[in-house]
Amino acid sequence: MSLTDKKIKELELMANRIRKTSLELVTTAGSGHTAGPLGMADIFTALYFNTLKHDPKNPTWPERDRLILSNGHICPVRYATMYHAGYDITEEELKTLRQIGSRLEGHPNARRIPALETSSGPLGEGLSQACGFALAARMDNMDKNYHIWCLMSDGEHQEGMTWEAAMLAGKYKLKNLTAIVDRNNIQIDGVTEEIMPLEPLRSKYESFGWHVLEINAHDMQDIVNKLEEAKAIQEKPVFIIANTIPGKGVDFMENRFGWHGVPPGSGPEDAFPKDQQFDEALKQLQKREDEILSQME
């Protein structure tokens, strides 16, 4: 399915707004992750504004697609996306991220916001749970009615539990499951291929019985096409390697692991001093927004 150029531009515009909101969120909170949310903004936009079967006004609709975020630390981008998509999160509430009493905890708490599906944070646990969701759907003969999506980080592929789940999904041929890895190549201590190499990731999953797709995670047309393709694959679970640029959209944050776990105002000072980081980042995103708007005219 090919979307019109206009629709693609609208999605790009939304992705850019979600980047801005994510940055505002972590900056106001004063702590949290920056690079991951920026890198995954296009995928979140494609899911929530095009691919997912969901109803923001009825988040527990039994036939909704389930989106399970395994690497909970990038939750600011999920909160920002849900806000823009019309879920029950207000602009005021966004400012309470990581504060006492807030539903928007530092890592997702599904008891406070059921639309999050699961509570997460500790790495390597999402794919197992997604398999549990998929098995339950199959037992209820609902596996054709809705799809299970699991978003994962690349670093959490160093957890053994991830591979236990990958093995099970292959065994049970969980065709209603698609896992998407944020392949940004960085983790807190450095570059994944130096910390603990993951490659060849594609053939690992293929040998576990998965169908593997690869996408340019900042090409909206490619993203929406591959997400549709994933849903259409029968008999096998699908693994999508989403090649992301961490910190995407802000040049001094891109591909810098120093920006993995800190917000603007606390980042590396080689480009801008701390007190200018947020304003400079926002300036770049605003410039991008103006570009997209002019392209849309």
Add this chain to the structure above:
Amino acid sequence: MDYNLAKNYLDDEKVQWAPMRDGSGHGMAELGEIKKDMVVIGADTIGSSRAKFFADKFPERFIQVGVAEQNMIGIAAGLAYQGKVPYAVTYAPFLIGRPWEPIRTTIAYPRNHVVFVSSHAGLATGPDGPTHQMTEDISLTRCLPNFTVIAPCDTEQARKAVKAAYDIEGPVYIRNSREKTPVFTTEDTPFEIGKAQVLRKGTDVTVIGHGYMTYFLLQIAEDLKDTISIEVINMHTIKPLDGETLLESAKKTGKVFTAEDHNIVGGLGSAVAEFLSENHPVPLKMHGVMDQFTESGSVKDLWDKYKLDKKGTQEILLEFLNKNK
């Protein structure tokens, strides 16, 4: 209350002996008949853990994860989020110890209703040795918010416990030992999660056990009845602890003795000590596995060496009573 205990149950020779895992296995298979949302997950131990009884009857509601206990927990959480009632079944060290953090994050924290059913709890595992004799599982589950922790006293109570656990909110742990133990309760013995059972009334000392240890305590009370009046409580639910029953008994007897096939750190003794020291401090002795790793051996030899049988427990109890006359 009449507990309808088995006839001649105090006689070692006449009482029936059976493993608790048999009772929990049958309980799950019976419950599966009426609860269509119940799912059992096995981890390559379904014969010895008796998950097979359910798996054979309801293959479409059984999931075999292989030797992968962390995944077992994640699968259980996913099923529970979707409204299923999963029972995760394997040996206690692998069910509770190995995947403890996934249990904390994916089940206890979101308060998912998952029932954990073990085998191989305590020294009553026998010759497999300390790697398989789980003596820390009560500590590890009791410290997690939202958990209910149950250690049935025999196979019949294990059968009732797995069924009753279906109606409890949040995670439930049911602790079973591997080897045969005396079956002294009957189908007609009442069972309510969270309600301690005062199986024998007494006035001089309160003795409290869980698991098969309750049986030895009943035998000791009978043997010593001419000199000491012993009140015997079966504390099958360790969390939530039945403080009301405990308080009433401690106020009456003024001395409390706990006995369990579990490390004394964090087990029933600790739970009783925590409660009494805040509410009604009395002389207390905690008997159990004395914060050590033990060894291989037949169950009878292990019970003898680590004083977890009737003889050894009685010796420790009498020492305690002599010191606190």
